[in-house]
Amino acid sequence: MATMTELSSTEEKNKYSQDTQVDEKLILRKAPSLCSTRYGIAFLAHLCNFTIMAQNVIMNISMVTMVNSTGHQSQFNNSTEGPPVDSFGGPNNAPKSLPAGKAPVYDWSPQIQGIIFGSINYGMLLTLVPGGYLAGRVGTKRVLGFSLFGSSILSLFTPLAADLGLVFLIATRLLQGLTQGSVFGGQFALWERWGPPHERSRLCSFALSGMIMGAFTAILLGGVISQALGWPFVFYIFGGIGCVCCLLWFVLVYDDPVSHPWINVTEKEYIISSLAQQVSSSKQSLPIKAVVRSLPFWSICFCSFSHLWLINIFIVYTPTYISSVFHVNIRDNGFLSALPFIVAWVIGVLGGHLADFLLTKNFRIVTVRKIATVLGILPPSAFLVALPYLTSSYITTMTLLTLACGLSSLCQTGVYINALDIAPRYSSFLTGAARGFAQIAAVLAPTVSGFLLSQDSEFGWRNVFLLMFAINLLGLLIYLIFGEGDVQDWAKERKLTRL
Secondary structure, three states: OEEEEEOOHHHHHHHHHHHHHHHHHHHOOOOOOOOOHHHHHHHHHHHHHHHHHHHHHHHHHHHHHHEOOOOOOOOOOOOOOOOOEOOOOOEOOOOOOOOOOOOOOEOOOHHHHHHHHHHHHHHHHHHHHHHHHHHHHHOHHHHHHHHHHHHHHHHHHHHHHHHHOHHHHHHHHHHHHHHHHHHHHHOOHHHHHHOOHHHHHHHHHHHHHHHHHHHHHHHHHHHHHHHHOOOHHHHHHHHHHHHHHHHHHHHHOOOOHHHOOOOOHHHHHHHHHHOOOOOOHHHOOOOHHHHHOOHHHHHHHHHHHHHHHHHHHHHHHHHHHHHHHHOOOHHHHHHHHHHHHHHHHHHHHHHHHHHHHHHHOOOOHHHHHHHHHHHHHHHHHHHHHHHHHOOOOHHHHHHHHHHHHHHHHHHHHOHHHOHHHHOHHHHHHHHHHHHHHHHHHHHHHHHHHHHHHHHOOOOHHHHHHHHHHHHHHHHHHHHHHHOOOOOOHHHOOEEEEEO
16 A cells, blocks of 8 residues: 655755765765856856846936937936936936937836836736746756857847847847746756755856856947947947857757766766755655645745835936935946856855855854845845945945945845755746846836935935835745745655555
8 A cells, every 4th residue: 555655854864964074075076166067067158147147237227328319308316416417317408428320319207207217017926936936847948058159149139139129129128038937947957967965056156157147248338348349349249249159059058967978087977976855756746735825835925025126226316316415427337237146156156165064063044044145135225225324435336336235145145045955846936936026126116216216306215215125125034934945844845655
């Protein structure tokens, strides 16, 4: 007679911990580290995230030269002296960086610009969850590779879409969002098969930090390229880079160590043995009801929502805020706007190593995740709230912006990879679902912020930052109360025993 029985929670936890420690002690000394295949996979994932985020962000800096700056008076400049400023912060005259005939200029209102900014996120909403599920079923290599290729082609098409009309541009951005959502939702399936438990923080943080480097590079070079060649070349260059990265991805990335033809045998044994307790979920159905009832999962969703609201304020409105406060041209705006993101990249990579170090010192996983999340949400949101009261100080403003953006990347080793802790075999689906829920913030943040800035010219920035702080505080409290680090009962292996 056969019955389905759950393994004892205590026995499985102890057995997993003991086996993992034994495997680490026996194999860790022989397994290569930074020059290993798994770190090569992390670098390629880093490159993929770099490309996708750069293609996502280039519209934010290019918009400064795409719009007719004489068509709209400033609604963003609050109680700062200086020449009249247009809707995106530049001086109230035609863009000097783009000679007539070099690149088209459009008469888009701030509300239309907000729709263009947010349209890519509407597309991402639809594919984050399916992307995570498909990556877990058919493999990350195919899902991310084809998504990267699609996003790159659409990036190359964007200048033509803008010429064809606003509807074509928004439709292109929507389609690009569909492709990018699969990348953000599906990449965590890699670390189900490539990430030893005590290296996941650094591997994931390095891969995810590609998004920060992509935002940094796009904002930094986007202004320079727009000024030198015209804004269409920003899309052509980053679209071409994406096509090259896509080729590297298909040639060099494999879904697991077993199928990789060039991996060192010692490293393969190390990875497989360290993941021995995390059996593939391919033969087990997804426990949808248990997931929906899981408070730890919902705490990840709400906290990710709040943090993504913060990140979108950084990515979308940093160039706008700097322009409205300092009245700089697009090239200098690009340099100033990019500075916080390079600091965030460094802190994000170091944060992953620090998290893994704390885990080796017997810190509980949930403690490490919550510390990283608190540091990545609370100080950055508090610094932004202080900004409207310190606009007279150039150094103070840039310091707070840089610190806020830098510390926010610590969430990469906190809430964003927590699904790998509570349900390793379902992590790709859960991460895609959590990111899909959080992506609502990416849709709402530019729209709501644009409305607040256009409705209240004097206190617009203050209202934007106060709303962001309230949302972040609420999401953080939910995660601190309900977040966990242990494998949940519904995510453990069900074994068939005979009586």
